[in-house]
Amino acid sequence: MKKWTRWEDWVAIAAGAAAMLSTMFVPPMGASVALMLVLGALLVISGLVNLAAPGLVAMEYVQAALGILLIVSPWIGGYAEAMTFGAAWMSWICGAVALVAAVLAIRPSMQAHHDAITH
Incomplete structure (x- = not known):
């Protein structure tokens, strides 16, 4: 698998940048700014690492975990208010996109890792 070509990692980077x-x-609201900045930046960094080294399977799980953290962050950070969901919706959407992209990237990453070891 070629470096810098996996669409799943580009999607994770875009989700992190959007957050x-x-x-x-x-x-x-609450800790929305801090949580969204930190988790978004970590998603961007993990996506760049995955693009640079496509055979690192563990980084796909890191991206999935960051997506899950972004999904639950409105409840953790106290910004899942009943009337104003702007930051919460962005966290939920970006986290879900990152999680789906990471799950879809696990098998290709495992294949790239396997090909790198056997050759």
Whole structure:
């Protein structure tokens, strides 16, 4: 598998960037800004690592875990309010996109890892 070509990792990077950039547009609540910036940045970094080294299976699980953390962060950070869901919806959507992309990337990453070892 060629470096810098996996669409799943580009999607995870876009989800992380969207989470980070959305903090400028949605009203801040609770710890939304901090959690979305940190988890978004970690998603971008993990996506770049996956693009640079496509055979690292563990990084796919890291991306999945970051997606899950982004999904649950509105409840952890206290910004899942009943009337204003802007930051919460961005966390849920970006986290779900990152999680789905990571799950879809696990098998190709395992194959790339297997091919790298056997050749």
